[in-house]
Amino acid sequence: MILSHWEWRAFDGLSTGALYAVLRLRSEVFVVEQRCIYPDIDGLDEHALHLMAWQGEALHAYARVLPPGLKGPRPLIGRVIVAPEVRGIGLGHELVRRAVAQCDAVWPEQAIGLFAQSHLQGLYARAGFVAVGEELIEDGIPHVEMHRPSGERS
Secondary structure, X not given: OOOOEEEEEEHHHOOHHHHHHHHHHXXXXXXXXXXXXOOOOOOOHHHOEEEEEEEOOEEEEEEEEEOOOOOOOOOEEEEEEEOHHHOOOOHHHHHHXXXXXXXXXXXXXXXXXXXXXXXXXXXXXXXXXXXXXXXXXXXXXXXXXXXXXXXXXX
């Protein structure tokens, strides 16, 4: 599969159509597929950078990056999603790689954080993240906090 393009956008740079696609994909995966009832619209999107992978008009992958100080001392990668129909082709690895590269570019010399669903620790470990602390249940799903030390290159 060849994606038509990857793009980074600040919230104010998202078109209405792109915002709708992002919220739709997040709802389809986190709420419907994973049966997780949680407040997805959490007031943080307005402060985040949004990474999107498109094929034509279809959004196939997405991640949001929160700046340091908003939800902790380090940049935080979250809402990492690959659409079900394109899983298994390495898109998740590329999505994480691009999110990490953006964090390194915007906030050099800072560690990066994320809260991984426990079964996805290997995906993030390949990008240099290590688990910290104990597993916790967030919105009914086992998660583990992970950090990537500053200066780490994947």
